[in-house]
């Protein structure tokens with residue numbers, strides 16, 4: 001599970017690199033988590049799909065990992081980095097982030113259904129990254 005933590009850019013020097021919501025769509029980002037794939041992360045591309053690149057943390061053996069695994073990775077990330085372990089909030093933050101990515105509009109899965117974080121909650125969480 002630990003590896004999923006690094007799926008998201010937590011660099012304090014580059015606060016604009018995450019999440020997809022504030023990251024420019026014109027930049028190269030992972031289509032499944034929104035992680036930037038430029039600069040320090042230029043070598044983190046694990047897979048190139050017709051829809052775009054997938055980071056190495058969201059792919060395995062030439063395939064995108066399961067939606068559930070990527071979703072869980074987001075929860076772990078947000079819980080540890082932004083919510084002091086509040087998993088319920090982390091889950092809603094993950095949902096909001098994934099909803100912002102067009103990939104999940106065409107690859108819906110059960111856990112994506114449910115309550116999303118509010119804009120205020122999301123902004124508060126982002127400010128901690």
Ligand SMILES: [Zn+2]
Nearest residue numbers: 030033055058
């Ligand atoms: Zn990714």
